[in-house]
Amino acid sequence: MELERILHKHGFGTRKACRGLVRHERVLVNGVLSDDPFADFPTDGLVFTVDGVDWPYQEQAVLMLNKPAGYECSRKPQHHLGVLELLPVQLRERGVQPIGRLDEDTTGLLIITDDGQLNHVLSSGKRKVPKVYLATTKHELDAAQIAQLLEGVLLHDEPAPIAAAAVEIAGPNLLRLTLTEGKYHQVKRMVAAVGNRVEALHREAVGALTLPEDLPAGHWRWLSAVDLEKLVKST
Numbered sequence: 001m002e003l004e005r006i007l008h009k010h011g012f013g014t015r016k017a018c019r020g021l022v023r024h025e026r027v028l029v030n031g032v033l034s035d036d037p038f039a040d041f042p043t044d045g046l047v048f049t050v051d052g053v054d055w056p057y058q059e060q061a062v063l064m065l066n067k068p069a070g071y072e073c074s075r076k077p078q079h080h081l082g083v084l085e086l087l088p089v090q091l092r093e094r095g096v097q098p099i100g101r102l103d104e105d106t107t108g109l110l111i112i113t114d115d116g117q118l119n120h121v122l123s124s125g126k127r128k129v130p131k132v133y134l135a136t137t138k139h140e141l142d143a144a145q146i147a148q149l150l151e152g153v154l155l156h157d158e159p160a161p162i163a164a165a166a167v168e169i170a171g172p173n174l175l176r177l178t179l180t181e182g183k184y185h186q187v188k189r190m191v192a193a194v195g196n197r198v199e200a201l202h203r204e205a206v207g208a209l210t211l212p213e214d215l216p217a218g219h220w221r222w223l224s225a226v227d228l229e230k231l232v233k234s235t
């Protein structure tokens, strides 16, 4: 693929702007300066560098973010910054969007992509992709609450009770639960329905993909081929 096109695809502005970057010798390809915007490169395994920052060629952008509290996932954030503000502008230019939403005060694993098909597959209710949450509760948890969550609770505006796929008491006020739907405020509403209250919520995993311990809050990273496979296998 032509270098100018590679840069354009990766969100570095108009074709003209990309040509300018190359002509001004700001771009390396696989570590070698390239000043010809029309030079052709095989994209497999290609890494280009713009102003000292490395970018692996990504046919589709798929990344994970450790979402901090205080950021909204909606397309038009109203009261806080949007999660996309945590990403380089080039990724926003590519049109990446979060797959599903976490509440403003929820932290943890968020998948973000410009791959519409992947987004559709992972967010489709039919696929029942399990999501694992760690909820800190206001009151101590007890066996009756766990039993109710596993049996199913009736939420306002839902036609039938919804059950957690798995529930585990991880501490006196710490609940790990797995849900296969993605309903609005689902964890908070389910926990409220059994007479408790969520004080903090963190998503640990989506499908077989777990938030890496070494990814600090507010940081992101590309999904590796292995990560992607884990995600897709969960559908």
Ligand code: URA
Residues within 6 Å of the ligand: 101, 102, 103, 104, 106, 184, 185, 186, 187, 188, 189, 201
């Ligand atoms: N359930 C909630 O209540 N909030 C989230 O952010 C995710 C699941």
